[in-house]
Amino acid sequence: MEGTPQNIFDRLNAARTLMAEVDELPTVPAVVLRIAGKLDDPDVSIDEITDLLLQDQVLTTRVLRLVNSSFYCPLKHLDELREAIIYLGLDHLKEAVFTCAVVDLFKTGKEGFSRSLLWTHALGVAKVAKIIAERLGYPETFNVYLAGLLHDVGAVFLNFFRGKDFLSSLGCRWHLQDGITDAILYHHNLDAVPPERAAGVALVSLADWFCTRRKLGYEEIDDSGNIREGWEAHRAWEVLRARVAAPCEPGPHLDELNGIIAGLRAAILEGLYMV
Ligand SMILES: [Fe+2]
Ligand SMILES: [Fe+2]
Numbered sequence: 001m002e003g004t005p006q007n008i009f010d011r012l013n014a015a016r017t018l019m020a021e022v023d024e025l026p027t028v029p030a031v032v033l034r035i036a037g038k039l040d041d042p043d044v045s046i047d048e049i050t051d052l053l054l055q056d057q058v059l060t061t062r063v064l065r066l067v068n069s070s071f072y073c074p075l076k077h078l079d080e081l082r083e084a085i086i087y088l089g090l091d092h093l094k095e096a097v098f099t100c101a102v103v104d105l106f107k108t109g110k111e112g113f114s115r116s117l118l119w120t121h122a123l124g125v126a127k128v129a130k131i132i133a134e135r136l137g138y139p140e141t142f143n144v145y146l147a148g149l150l151h152d153v154g155a156v157f158l159n160f161f162r163g164k165d166f167l168s169s170l171g172c173r174w175h176l177q178d179g180i181t182d183a184i185l186y187h188h189n190l191d192a193v194p195p196e197r198a199a200g201v202a203l204v205s206l207a208d209w210f211c212t213r214r215k216l217g218y219e220e221i222d223d224s225g226n227i228r229e230g231w232e233a234h235r236a237w238e239v240l241r242a243r244v245a246a247p248c249e250p251g252p253h254l255d256e257l258n259g260i261i262a263g264l265r266a267a268i269l270e271g272l273y274m275v
Pocket of ligand 1: 151152187188208
């Protein structure tokens with residue numbers, strides 16, 4: 001019964017358990033936040049960013065590995081961090097650095113599921129959501145990428161998962177914007193998102209649907225239907241039509257993404273199993 005001593009006692013216990021569990025979550029490395037801050041400064045130099053990143057050897061090694069994979073496809077192997085950053089460009093660096101940091105979240109949590117499949121799915125959804133966002137002229141492509149990367153993070157923490165309480169703790173620890181926690185909470189339930197915040201979630205939901213149908217997923221699906229019909233009928237397109245200025249014609253995007261997905265799968269198989 002609401003407000004009884006037993007009820008209050010149970011809620012206090014639940015809050016204590018949540019706090020203890022949240023304490024076990026990895027936090028975003030300080031160097032990642034410093035780099036993200038620096039990258040917002042238009043006058044930042046490559047040398048400054050290189051020096052900052054070199055302070056974290058684990059992250060440096062991961063970034064080099066990621067840049068050298070066919071996720072980014074350099075023409076020759078890049079051994080030096082500075083040349084890798086120049087190749088990548090500062091625009092893509094924030095994305096790469098967060099990818100290499102977020103992977104630690106996927107290493108924790110419960111046992112008994114395929115972390116590499118979940119991570120593969122996360123990378124695919126991030127990349128595909130960002131590509132659709134770019135094609136539609138949606139402005140915050142970095143946030144869409146990060147939302148795609150984290151959209152199923154709840155699956156890692158089923159022991160820990162406490163809905164919004166868990167997410168607000170995760171959001172604080174990782175300095176996540178509301179749009180990202182919205183995507184985690186609502187990518188399977190677009191109608192529950194406040195309309196003014198729905199476009200970003202719709203992009204993730206669409207990318208999630210697409211990657212799962214293209215077997216870049218971790219769930220078994222029964223999908224005997226026509227992929228084009230399902231794609232064009234996806235509720236996300238209605239949301240995007242109402243919220244994004246550029247024409248939202250599903251067809252051409254599906255054709256383009258079908259080409260991209262094969263390369264993406266190869267890149268992931270090649271060496272992005274960082275979990
Ligand atoms: Fe999901
Ligand atoms: Fe998903």
